Ligand SMILES: Nc1nc2c(ncn2[C@@H]2O[C@H](COP(=O)(O)OP(=O)(O)OP(=O)(O)O)[C@@H](O)[C@H]2O)c(=O)[nH]1
């Protein structure tokens with residue numbers, strides 16, 4: 001009986017699901033990242049700006065991810081907070097080539113962290129400093145500084161430079177995220 | 187009446203709460219600005235004005251660029267720069283000082299990319315994809331025939347430079363300076379004879395031209411109002427003209443003459459449909475130009491030079507050199523007028539489409555940018571230095587970006603927060619909101635209506651009746667008073683030789699009372715005459731079946747003026763079988779006279795019955 005339980009438990013944990021929210025300013029590459037994570041092989045198709053949000057489901061490192069790919073356009077950003085309560089982890093994508101809007105990204109991040117449903121939970125946040133391939137793109141360290149992540153102590157976080165069109169850096173980030181999800185909810 | 191007091195009190199309380207709230211609001215505002223500091227480059231080194239900055243989607247990819255026509259040092263190094271995000275991505279040299287920059291959609295080619303038009307000297311320099319594309323010169327102005335003849339003669343060596351200069355100088359007396367060519371003006375500035383000769387030689391084979399100088403440039407949509415619809419270019423010149431120029435063929439479509447030099451032109455409407463142009467001129471007047479008449483008409487006359495003119499819907503808003511900030515209708519009626527705390531340096535319109543409002547940004551000499559919605563100050567942005575030029579619009583992918591070029595040459599970019607709230611009334615000084623609250627006044631009843639009708643119909647009669655009754659009442663009052671005086675039935679004596687005042691209070695609950703009489707000689711004190719009231723006695727008139735009084739007669743001492751004397755009288759209610767009440771009359775009499783001086787009626791309180799144990 002003990003053996004069977006263990007076995008079942010192990011099998012169940014293999015099928016564990018995680019609800020992830022993917023947010024960030026418009027044009028930062030959220031949809032491109034999710035598309036790449038879902039099917040890395042498919043040659044990158046043209047993405048159009050997301051309207052509202054998309055829900056994607058895929059398996060990654062023993063976890064079933066349900067990702068809410070939110071639109072980053074100003075008029076849709078107020079949708080984000082409706083999903084904070086259910087989420088187990090957050091992917092925050094910044095366009096590291098858009099220096100001008102780093103301040104806007106920081107403002108949105110601050111509002112996210114201030115939100116009661118997020119402040120109350122110890123959920124992992126994964127940052128992608130996306131578009132690292134663009135000339136003059138800011139490094140992950142620079143992004144850390146500009147987003148003020150040094151002072152983010154109460155949540156586990158990780159930042160990766162990434163290129164969503166080639167998939168560079170994505171696996172490292174998602175690996176960290178699934179590790180966090182598994183340790184936080186054994 | 188009471189109700190009114192209560193409402194007044196409420197208003198007062200509400201307004202004090204309101205005042206408290208606004209002051210807290212202001213503290214709040216200091217802490218959380220509505221703006222994000224997106225970028226600050228203190229060594230950008232720009233020298234430009236609001237008219238020389240614009241945003242444009244130059245590549246048609248939704249990433250808007252910032253186009254700045256830089257005046258360089260003001261003499262050389264004039265350039266047109268294109269910025270993407272925080273860096274300059276392109277730079278083109280300009281030959282002359284720019285007076286304005288605007289972006290125009292000139293064709294329907296896909297992807298829709300606008301051209302950039304730089305007004306400089308008498309020409310419009312058009313760039314497409316930031317490459318020089320076309321140069322358009324405004325039509326030449328006629329040269330004075332006398333001037334042309336003189337130069338002709340000089341060129342054919344019939345006239346030596348000295349006589350030419352004299353002749354031109356003479357001509358200048360009979361014509362305004364602006365009617366001469368630039369060549370004449372330059373020539374007349376030369377003092378040296380050899381230089382003058384050289385000048386004539388140099389210009390021998392060049393045609394004599396009289397060019398104008400562009401003072402301002404803007405655009406007007408041709409036949410559709412979309413953001414990327416084809417536009418025409420509107421140009422104001424130093425020679426008091428306003429041209430509308432087709433941006434596809436580069437031909438003047440319409441030109442207007444106005445009474446002064448236009449410095450700002452604001453356009454509303456579509457060229458093909460109907461439009462109106464407001465030209466703010468150097469003489470402090472605003473002229474209206476319309477589609478179907480070439481006549482200009484003064485619509486507003488202002489008291490000072492116009493620093494900025496912005497149009498918000500149907501209102502024109504002016505920032506003047508004398509720190510006034512005012513709003514007019516397009517018909518020239520002033521709607522409001524404010525005083526700004528510092529000199530105005532530049533203005534811009536803040537068109538917040540997502541939230542659907544327009545505000546005016548005013549850059550002040552104290553390094554502030556004030557945001558006015560209508561006449562309400564809704565925000566103050568503190569910049570790092572005095573703003574030289576302001577531009578609000580979509581930059582990069584951010585819809586509400588404010589770009590400020592500072593006097594130090596620095597570039598400051600601010601982004602309006604998504605959560606920023608510009609309520610209409612915030613930090614609005616004026617009557618508190620509670621004053622606008624409707625009171626719950628009950629509906630008019632039929633009775634009220636009937637009464638009103640009756641009053642309206644019989645107004646005269648009612649008034650006469652009222653007056654009649656009032657007169658009667660006054661008469662009877664006067665009669666009673668006279669009677670009282672004649673019989674000294676009042677507690678006051680007006681006898682000039684013996685002015686007295688008598689008052690009485692009754693103490694106790696019965697059957698024994700004490701009556702306290704207060705008697706005062708009301709004569710004014712004077713030094714030579716003591717005015718003593720002497721020989722007075724107090725008598726009581728009462729029903730002796732009810733009361734007994736002790737003493738019956740009160741001998742008063744001599745009464746000195748202005749001292750109140752108090753005398754106690756004991757009254758016993760002897761009607762013990764029933765609760766009795768009656769009036770006792772006290773009289774002050776002078777010995778030897780029959781008439782009392784003063785009379786006081788004292789109504790006694792109900793006496794308690796004697797408790798028989
Ligand atoms: N060079 C480069 N371009 C990228 C990268 N990632 C995304 N892009 C491009 O950026 C553009 C926007 O990508 P999207 O994935 O649509 O961005 P988004 O965050 O989903 O935008 P919204 O849905 O509007 O919020 C697309 O043209 C992508 O091809 C990257 O790493 N490098």
Ligand SMILES: [Mg+2]
Nearest residue numbers: 030031049050
């Ligand atoms: Mg998307």
